[in-house]
Amino acid sequence: MSDNPLSSVFIPTKDPPKQSLIETVGITDDGVFIEASSGFGQTGDSIHCHHGIMSAEIGQLSTIPPKDRSLEAVHKYVRNKNSLPKEVFHGGFILSKIDGPLSTGNLVLVDTDPNSNPIVTFNYFKHPQDLRRCVYGIKTIEKIISTNTFSNFTPKDGGYSMEKLLNMSVAANINLIPKHTDDSTSLEQFCRDTVVTIWHYHGGCHVGKVVDQQYKVIGASGLRVIDGSTLSRSPGTNPQATVMMMGRYMGVKILRERLGRAAGV
Ligand SMILES: Cc1cc2nc3c(=O)[nH]c(=O)nc-3n(C[C@H](O)[C@H](O)[C@H](O)COP(=O)(O)OP(=O)(O)OC[C@H]3O[C@@H](n4cnc5c(N)ncnc54)[C@H](O)[C@@H]3O)c2cc1C
The missing domain is CATH 3.30.410 (Cholesterol Oxidase; domain 2)
Known part of the structure:
Protein backbone atom coordinates (compact mmCIF):
# COMPACT_ATOMS: atom_id res chain seq x y z
CA MET A 1 0.00 0.00 0.00
CA VAL A 195 5.75 14.91 5.67
CA VAL A 196 2.05 14.49 6.42
CA THR A 197 -0.72 12.37 5.04
CA ILE A 198 -3.68 13.92 3.25
CA TRP A 199 -5.52 10.66 4.02
CA HIS A 200 -5.59 9.47 0.41
CA TYR A 201 -3.79 6.21 1.06
CA HIS A 202 -4.59 3.23 -1.13
CA GLY A 203 -3.80 -0.46 -1.34
CA GLY A 204 -3.92 -3.21 1.24
CA CYS A 205 -6.37 -5.28 -0.78
CA HIS A 206 -4.85 -5.32 -4.26
CA VAL A 207 -6.58 -6.85 -7.28
CA GLY A 208 -4.77 -10.09 -8.12
CA LYS A 209 -3.48 -10.51 -4.57
CA VAL A 210 -6.42 -10.23 -2.15
CA VAL A 211 -9.32 -9.86 -4.58
CA ASP A 212 -9.76 -11.15 -8.13
CA GLN A 213 -10.72 -9.12 -11.22
CA GLN A 214 -14.36 -9.18 -10.07
CA TYR A 215 -13.33 -7.86 -6.64
CA LYS A 216 -14.19 -11.21 -5.04
CA VAL A 217 -11.98 -12.00 -2.06
CA ILE A 218 -9.74 -14.84 -3.17
CA GLY A 219 -10.43 -17.96 -1.12
CA ALA A 220 -13.69 -16.67 0.43
CA SER A 221 -17.19 -17.00 -0.96
CA GLY A 222 -19.90 -14.34 -0.92
CA LEU A 223 -17.49 -11.52 -0.12
CA ARG A 224 -16.24 -8.67 -2.32
CA VAL A 225 -14.15 -5.62 -1.52
CA ILE A 226 -14.78 -2.67 -3.83
CA ASP A 227 -13.05 0.38 -2.41
CA GLY A 228 -9.86 2.42 -2.27
CA SER A 229 -7.90 -0.48 -0.82
CA THR A 230 -8.03 -2.24 -4.20
CA LEU A 231 -6.23 0.54 -6.09
CA SER A 232 -2.64 -0.36 -6.87
CA ARG A 233 -1.51 3.28 -7.13
CA SER A 234 -2.20 6.32 -4.95
CA PRO A 235 -3.26 9.05 -7.38
CA GLY A 236 -2.46 12.71 -6.74
CA THR A 237 -6.08 13.68 -7.36
CA ASN A 238 -8.70 13.44 -4.63
CA PRO A 239 -9.92 9.85 -4.76
CA GLN A 240 -13.40 9.85 -3.30
CA ALA A 241 -15.39 10.39 -6.51
CA THR A 242 -13.44 7.63 -8.29
CA VAL A 243 -13.99 5.23 -5.41
CA MET A 244 -17.74 5.99 -5.36
CA MET A 245 -18.00 5.56 -9.13
CA MET A 246 -16.18 2.24 -8.88
CA GLY A 247 -18.63 1.07 -6.22
CA ARG A 248 -21.62 2.07 -8.32
CA TYR A 249 -20.14 0.56 -11.50
CA MET A 250 -19.59 -2.79 -9.81
CA GLY A 251 -22.97 -2.66 -8.03
CA VAL A 252 -24.79 -2.11 -11.33
CA LYS A 253 -22.70 -4.82 -13.02
CA ILE A 254 -23.52 -7.36 -10.29
CA LEU A 255 -27.24 -6.53 -10.40
CA ARG A 256 -27.34 -6.88 -14.20
CA GLU A 257 -25.50 -10.20 -14.08
CA ARG A 258 -27.90 -11.53 -11.48
CA LEU A 259 -31.21 -10.07 -12.62
CA GLY A 260 -30.69 -9.04 -16.25
CA ARG A 261 -33.28 -6.48 -17.40
CA ALA A 262 -35.24 -6.93 -14.20
CA ALA A 263 -32.42 -5.11 -12.42
CA GLY A 264 -33.84 -1.88 -13.84
CA VAL A 265 -30.43 -0.21 -13.97
C1 LIG B 1 -9.95 13.83 6.96
C2 LIG B 1 -10.13 13.31 5.55
C3 LIG B 1 -10.38 14.20 4.54
C4 LIG B 1 -10.56 13.74 3.22
N1 LIG B 1 -10.87 14.63 2.24
C5 LIG B 1 -11.10 14.20 1.00
C6 LIG B 1 -11.50 15.10 -0.02
O1 LIG B 1 -11.63 16.31 0.20
N2 LIG B 1 -11.71 14.60 -1.27
C7 LIG B 1 -11.55 13.27 -1.57
O2 LIG B 1 -11.75 12.89 -2.72
N3 LIG B 1 -11.18 12.40 -0.61
C8 LIG B 1 -10.97 12.82 0.66
N4 LIG B 1 -10.59 11.93 1.64
C9 LIG B 1 -10.36 10.53 1.25
C10 LIG B 1 -11.68 9.75 1.13
O3 LIG B 1 -12.44 9.91 2.30
C11 LIG B 1 -11.31 8.27 0.92
O4 LIG B 1 -10.49 8.14 -0.23
C12 LIG B 1 -12.56 7.45 0.70
O5 LIG B 1 -13.47 7.60 1.79
C13 LIG B 1 -12.16 5.98 0.57
O6 LIG B 1 -13.34 5.23 0.48
P1 LIG B 1 -13.31 3.71 0.90
O7 LIG B 1 -14.68 3.19 0.65
O8 LIG B 1 -12.15 3.04 0.25
O9 LIG B 1 -12.98 3.69 2.47
P2 LIG B 1 -13.76 4.36 3.66
O10 LIG B 1 -14.61 5.51 3.22
O11 LIG B 1 -12.72 4.61 4.72
O12 LIG B 1 -14.75 3.23 4.13
C14 LIG B 1 -14.31 2.12 4.87
C15 LIG B 1 -15.46 1.71 5.75
O13 LIG B 1 -15.16 0.45 6.36
C16 LIG B 1 -15.53 0.51 7.71
N5 LIG B 1 -14.74 -0.52 8.43
C17 LIG B 1 -13.42 -0.51 8.70
N6 LIG B 1 -13.08 -1.62 9.36
C18 LIG B 1 -14.19 -2.38 9.48
C19 LIG B 1 -14.46 -3.65 10.05
N7 LIG B 1 -13.52 -4.37 10.65
N8 LIG B 1 -15.73 -4.11 9.98
C20 LIG B 1 -16.70 -3.39 9.36
N9 LIG B 1 -16.49 -2.17 8.80
C21 LIG B 1 -15.25 -1.68 8.86
C22 LIG B 1 -15.24 1.92 8.12
O14 LIG B 1 -15.96 2.28 9.28
C23 LIG B 1 -15.68 2.71 6.90
O15 LIG B 1 -17.04 3.05 6.93
C24 LIG B 1 -10.43 12.35 2.94
C25 LIG B 1 -10.16 11.45 3.98
C26 LIG B 1 -10.02 11.93 5.26
C27 LIG B 1 -9.76 10.92 6.38
Whole structure:
Protein backbone atom coordinates (compact mmCIF):
# COMPACT_ATOMS: atom_id res chain seq x y z
CA MET A 1 0.00 0.00 0.00
CA SER A 2 1.09 3.58 -0.45
CA ASP A 3 0.28 7.11 0.62
CA ASN A 4 1.02 10.42 -1.12
CA PRO A 5 3.70 12.23 0.88
CA LEU A 6 2.83 15.90 1.31
CA SER A 7 4.96 18.76 2.62
CA SER A 8 3.85 22.35 3.13
CA VAL A 9 5.54 25.71 3.20
CA PHE A 10 3.68 28.09 5.50
CA ILE A 11 3.64 31.69 4.32
CA PRO A 12 2.49 34.46 6.66
CA THR A 13 0.98 37.34 4.67
CA LYS A 14 0.86 41.07 5.36
CA ASP A 15 -2.97 41.12 5.30
CA PRO A 16 -5.35 38.27 6.09
CA PRO A 17 -5.96 36.57 2.70
CA LYS A 18 -9.28 35.24 1.43
CA GLN A 19 -10.24 31.99 3.05
CA SER A 20 -9.75 29.22 0.55
CA LEU A 21 -9.41 25.51 0.65
CA ILE A 22 -7.60 24.09 -2.36
CA GLU A 23 -9.01 25.79 -5.47
CA THR A 24 -6.16 25.56 -7.95
CA VAL A 25 -3.82 22.64 -8.55
CA GLY A 26 -0.60 22.91 -10.49
CA ILE A 27 0.46 19.54 -11.90
CA THR A 28 4.14 19.48 -12.82
CA ASP A 29 5.64 17.20 -15.49
CA ASP A 30 7.32 15.36 -12.64
CA GLY A 31 3.98 14.34 -11.12
CA VAL A 32 4.25 16.73 -8.20
CA PHE A 33 0.97 18.47 -7.38
CA ILE A 34 1.29 22.04 -6.09
CA GLU A 35 -1.76 23.23 -4.17
CA ALA A 36 -2.51 26.22 -1.98
CA SER A 37 -4.80 26.98 0.91
CA SER A 38 -5.17 30.23 2.84
CA GLY A 39 -7.05 32.26 5.37
CA PHE A 40 -7.42 29.72 8.14
CA GLY A 41 -5.63 31.86 10.72
CA GLN A 42 -5.20 30.19 14.08
CA THR A 43 -5.81 31.91 17.36
CA GLY A 44 -3.83 30.85 20.39
CA ASP A 45 -6.91 28.91 21.49
CA SER A 46 -7.61 27.13 18.23
CA ILE A 47 -4.02 25.90 17.98
CA HIS A 48 -4.48 24.05 21.24
CA CYS A 49 -7.95 22.72 20.39
CA HIS A 50 -8.50 19.13 19.48
CA HIS A 51 -9.64 19.12 15.84
CA GLY A 52 -10.17 15.36 15.63
CA ILE A 53 -8.54 13.78 12.62
CA MET A 54 -7.37 17.24 11.49
CA SER A 55 -5.13 17.36 14.59
CA ALA A 56 -1.73 15.78 14.20
CA GLU A 57 -2.02 13.73 17.39
CA ILE A 58 -4.87 11.78 15.77
CA GLY A 59 -4.57 12.36 12.04
CA GLN A 60 -0.82 12.14 11.52
CA LEU A 61 0.13 9.07 13.51
CA SER A 62 0.86 7.25 10.25
CA THR A 63 3.92 9.46 9.74
CA ILE A 64 5.79 7.87 12.66
CA PRO A 65 6.78 4.19 12.95
CA PRO A 66 4.20 1.93 14.68
CA LYS A 67 6.50 1.36 17.67
CA ASP A 68 6.50 5.14 18.36
CA ARG A 69 2.70 5.53 18.22
CA SER A 70 2.20 5.58 21.98
CA LEU A 71 -0.12 7.54 24.24
CA GLU A 72 2.99 9.05 25.82
CA ALA A 73 4.16 10.39 22.42
CA VAL A 74 0.71 11.88 21.83
CA HIS A 75 0.66 13.57 25.26
CA LYS A 76 4.15 14.98 24.67
CA TYR A 77 3.04 16.37 21.32
CA VAL A 78 -0.08 17.96 22.87
CA ARG A 79 2.06 19.60 25.58
CA ASN A 80 4.40 21.03 22.92
CA LYS A 81 1.46 22.56 21.06
CA ASN A 82 1.47 25.31 23.70
CA SER A 83 4.66 26.70 22.21
CA LEU A 84 3.55 26.72 18.54
CA PRO A 85 4.22 30.16 17.00
CA LYS A 86 0.74 31.27 15.94
CA GLU A 87 2.07 33.94 13.50
CA VAL A 88 3.11 31.05 11.21
CA PHE A 89 -0.55 30.34 10.59
CA HIS A 90 -1.48 33.92 9.67
CA GLY A 91 -1.58 33.58 5.91
CA GLY A 92 -1.67 30.31 4.11
CA PHE A 93 0.41 27.45 2.89
CA ILE A 94 1.48 25.96 -0.40
CA LEU A 95 1.85 22.22 -0.46
CA SER A 96 3.74 19.77 -2.59
CA LYS A 97 2.12 16.35 -2.99
CA ILE A 98 3.56 13.33 -4.81
CA ASP A 99 1.30 11.63 -7.35
CA GLY A 100 1.70 7.84 -7.44
CA PRO A 101 4.49 7.46 -4.85
CA LEU A 102 6.83 4.54 -5.49
CA SER A 103 7.53 3.88 -1.80
CA THR A 104 5.33 1.09 -0.52
CA GLY A 105 4.40 -0.03 2.95
CA ASN A 106 2.33 -2.72 4.56
CA LEU A 107 -0.77 -3.48 6.57
CA VAL A 108 -0.60 -6.04 9.37
CA LEU A 109 -3.62 -7.43 11.20
CA VAL A 110 -2.90 -7.50 14.92
CA ASP A 111 -5.48 -10.24 15.48
CA THR A 112 -8.69 -11.58 13.93
CA ASP A 113 -10.99 -9.23 15.89
CA PRO A 114 -12.70 -6.96 13.29
CA ASN A 115 -12.73 -4.16 15.89
CA SER A 116 -8.94 -4.08 16.16
CA ASN A 117 -7.20 -1.49 14.05
CA PRO A 118 -4.57 -2.94 11.73
CA ILE A 119 -0.99 -1.63 11.91
CA VAL A 120 -0.27 0.40 8.81
CA THR A 121 3.16 1.60 7.67
CA PHE A 122 3.72 3.68 4.54
CA ASN A 123 7.53 4.04 4.45
CA TYR A 124 7.39 7.58 3.08
CA PHE A 125 10.42 8.45 0.89
CA LYS A 126 11.88 4.95 1.05
CA HIS A 127 12.10 5.15 -2.73
CA PRO A 128 14.65 7.87 -3.69
CA GLN A 129 12.43 9.01 -6.57
CA ASP A 130 9.78 10.15 -4.08
CA LEU A 131 12.31 12.20 -2.12
CA ARG A 132 13.71 13.71 -5.30
CA ARG A 133 10.20 14.70 -6.37
CA CYS A 134 9.45 16.27 -2.98
CA VAL A 135 12.61 18.39 -3.22
CA TYR A 136 11.55 19.41 -6.73
CA GLY A 137 8.13 20.40 -5.33
CA ILE A 138 9.63 22.57 -2.57
CA LYS A 139 11.93 24.25 -5.12
CA THR A 140 8.88 24.91 -7.30
CA ILE A 141 7.15 26.53 -4.31
CA GLU A 142 10.24 28.70 -3.79
CA LYS A 143 9.95 29.89 -7.42
CA ILE A 144 6.28 30.74 -6.90
CA ILE A 145 6.99 32.70 -3.72
CA SER A 146 9.73 34.74 -5.40
CA THR A 147 7.51 35.97 -8.26
CA ASN A 148 6.46 39.62 -8.42
CA THR A 149 2.80 38.59 -8.26
CA PHE A 150 3.33 36.78 -5.01
CA SER A 151 5.13 39.75 -3.45
CA ASN A 152 1.72 41.48 -3.30
CA PHE A 153 0.85 39.17 -0.41
CA THR A 154 4.07 39.20 1.57
CA PRO A 155 5.39 42.02 3.78
CA LYS A 156 6.68 45.10 1.92
CA ASP A 157 10.33 44.67 2.86
CA GLY A 158 10.71 41.81 0.37
CA GLY A 159 8.97 39.15 2.41
CA TYR A 160 10.65 36.29 4.20
CA SER A 161 13.69 34.42 2.92
CA MET A 162 13.05 30.81 1.90
CA GLU A 163 15.20 29.66 4.81
CA LYS A 164 13.04 31.63 7.23
CA LEU A 165 9.85 30.20 5.67
CA LEU A 166 11.19 26.65 5.90
CA ASN A 167 12.12 27.26 9.55
CA MET A 168 8.62 28.57 10.25
CA SER A 169 7.06 25.60 8.45
CA VAL A 170 9.08 23.22 10.61
CA ALA A 171 8.00 25.21 13.70
CA ALA A 172 4.35 24.71 12.66
CA ASN A 173 5.01 21.13 13.74
CA ILE A 174 2.14 19.48 11.94
CA ASN A 175 3.28 15.93 12.59
CA LEU A 176 4.91 13.95 15.39
CA ILE A 177 8.25 13.41 13.64
CA PRO A 178 11.33 14.60 15.59
CA LYS A 179 12.84 17.63 13.83
CA HIS A 180 16.48 18.24 12.83
CA THR A 181 18.69 21.31 12.86
CA ASP A 182 19.37 21.10 9.11
CA ASP A 183 15.67 21.15 8.14
CA SER A 184 15.99 24.53 6.43
CA THR A 185 19.34 23.85 4.75
CA SER A 186 18.63 20.33 3.46
CA LEU A 187 15.42 20.08 1.47
CA GLU A 188 15.66 16.28 1.71
CA GLN A 189 15.58 16.57 5.51
CA PHE A 190 12.79 19.16 5.31
CA CYS A 191 10.70 16.70 3.27
CA ARG A 192 11.37 13.82 5.64
CA ASP A 193 10.59 15.85 8.77
CA THR A 194 7.50 17.70 7.59
CA VAL A 195 5.75 14.91 5.67
CA VAL A 196 2.05 14.49 6.42
CA THR A 197 -0.72 12.37 5.04
CA ILE A 198 -3.68 13.92 3.25
CA TRP A 199 -5.52 10.66 4.02
CA HIS A 200 -5.59 9.47 0.41
CA TYR A 201 -3.79 6.21 1.06
CA HIS A 202 -4.59 3.23 -1.13
CA GLY A 203 -3.80 -0.46 -1.34
CA GLY A 204 -3.92 -3.21 1.24
CA CYS A 205 -6.37 -5.28 -0.78
CA HIS A 206 -4.85 -5.32 -4.26
CA VAL A 207 -6.58 -6.85 -7.28
CA GLY A 208 -4.77 -10.09 -8.12
CA LYS A 209 -3.48 -10.51 -4.57
CA VAL A 210 -6.42 -10.23 -2.15
CA VAL A 211 -9.32 -9.86 -4.58
CA ASP A 212 -9.76 -11.15 -8.13
CA GLN A 213 -10.72 -9.12 -11.22
CA GLN A 214 -14.36 -9.18 -10.07
CA TYR A 215 -13.33 -7.86 -6.64
CA LYS A 216 -14.19 -11.21 -5.04
CA VAL A 217 -11.98 -12.00 -2.06
CA ILE A 218 -9.74 -14.84 -3.17
CA GLY A 219 -10.43 -17.96 -1.12
CA ALA A 220 -13.69 -16.67 0.43
CA SER A 221 -17.19 -17.00 -0.96
CA GLY A 222 -19.90 -14.34 -0.92
CA LEU A 223 -17.49 -11.52 -0.12
CA ARG A 224 -16.24 -8.67 -2.32
CA VAL A 225 -14.15 -5.62 -1.52
CA ILE A 226 -14.78 -2.67 -3.83
CA ASP A 227 -13.05 0.38 -2.41
CA GLY A 228 -9.86 2.42 -2.27
CA SER A 229 -7.90 -0.48 -0.82
CA THR A 230 -8.03 -2.24 -4.20
CA LEU A 231 -6.23 0.54 -6.09
CA SER A 232 -2.64 -0.36 -6.87
CA ARG A 233 -1.51 3.28 -7.13
CA SER A 234 -2.20 6.32 -4.95
CA PRO A 235 -3.26 9.05 -7.38
CA GLY A 236 -2.46 12.71 -6.74
CA THR A 237 -6.08 13.68 -7.36
CA ASN A 238 -8.70 13.44 -4.63
CA PRO A 239 -9.92 9.85 -4.76
CA GLN A 240 -13.40 9.85 -3.30
CA ALA A 241 -15.39 10.39 -6.51
CA THR A 242 -13.44 7.63 -8.29
CA VAL A 243 -13.99 5.23 -5.41
CA MET A 244 -17.74 5.99 -5.36
CA MET A 245 -18.00 5.56 -9.13
CA MET A 246 -16.18 2.24 -8.88
CA GLY A 247 -18.63 1.07 -6.22
CA ARG A 248 -21.62 2.07 -8.32
CA TYR A 249 -20.14 0.56 -11.50
CA MET A 250 -19.59 -2.79 -9.81
CA GLY A 251 -22.97 -2.66 -8.03
CA VAL A 252 -24.79 -2.11 -11.33
CA LYS A 253 -22.70 -4.82 -13.02
CA ILE A 254 -23.52 -7.36 -10.29
CA LEU A 255 -27.24 -6.53 -10.40
CA ARG A 256 -27.34 -6.88 -14.20
CA GLU A 257 -25.50 -10.20 -14.08
CA ARG A 258 -27.90 -11.53 -11.48
CA LEU A 259 -31.21 -10.07 -12.62
CA GLY A 260 -30.69 -9.04 -16.25
CA ARG A 261 -33.28 -6.48 -17.40
CA ALA A 262 -35.24 -6.93 -14.20
CA ALA A 263 -32.42 -5.11 -12.42
CA GLY A 264 -33.84 -1.88 -13.84
CA VAL A 265 -30.43 -0.21 -13.97
C1 LIG B 1 -9.95 13.83 6.96
C2 LIG B 1 -10.13 13.31 5.55
C3 LIG B 1 -10.38 14.20 4.54
C4 LIG B 1 -10.56 13.74 3.22
N1 LIG B 1 -10.87 14.63 2.24
C5 LIG B 1 -11.10 14.20 1.00
C6 LIG B 1 -11.50 15.10 -0.02
O1 LIG B 1 -11.63 16.31 0.20
N2 LIG B 1 -11.71 14.60 -1.27
C7 LIG B 1 -11.55 13.27 -1.57
O2 LIG B 1 -11.75 12.89 -2.72
N3 LIG B 1 -11.18 12.40 -0.61
C8 LIG B 1 -10.97 12.82 0.66
N4 LIG B 1 -10.59 11.93 1.64
C9 LIG B 1 -10.36 10.53 1.25
C10 LIG B 1 -11.68 9.75 1.13
O3 LIG B 1 -12.44 9.91 2.30
C11 LIG B 1 -11.31 8.27 0.92
O4 LIG B 1 -10.49 8.14 -0.23
C12 LIG B 1 -12.56 7.45 0.70
O5 LIG B 1 -13.47 7.60 1.79
C13 LIG B 1 -12.16 5.98 0.57
O6 LIG B 1 -13.34 5.23 0.48
P1 LIG B 1 -13.31 3.71 0.90
O7 LIG B 1 -14.68 3.19 0.65
O8 LIG B 1 -12.15 3.04 0.25
O9 LIG B 1 -12.98 3.69 2.47
P2 LIG B 1 -13.76 4.36 3.66
O10 LIG B 1 -14.61 5.51 3.22
O11 LIG B 1 -12.72 4.61 4.72
O12 LIG B 1 -14.75 3.23 4.13
C14 LIG B 1 -14.31 2.12 4.87
C15 LIG B 1 -15.46 1.71 5.75
O13 LIG B 1 -15.16 0.45 6.36
C16 LIG B 1 -15.53 0.51 7.71
N5 LIG B 1 -14.74 -0.52 8.43
C17 LIG B 1 -13.42 -0.51 8.70
N6 LIG B 1 -13.08 -1.62 9.36
C18 LIG B 1 -14.19 -2.38 9.48
C19 LIG B 1 -14.46 -3.65 10.05
N7 LIG B 1 -13.52 -4.37 10.65
N8 LIG B 1 -15.73 -4.11 9.98
C20 LIG B 1 -16.70 -3.39 9.36
N9 LIG B 1 -16.49 -2.17 8.80
C21 LIG B 1 -15.25 -1.68 8.86
C22 LIG B 1 -15.24 1.92 8.12
O14 LIG B 1 -15.96 2.28 9.28
C23 LIG B 1 -15.68 2.71 6.90
O15 LIG B 1 -17.04 3.05 6.93
C24 LIG B 1 -10.43 12.35 2.94
C25 LIG B 1 -10.16 11.45 3.98
C26 LIG B 1 -10.02 11.93 5.26
C27 LIG B 1 -9.76 10.92 6.38
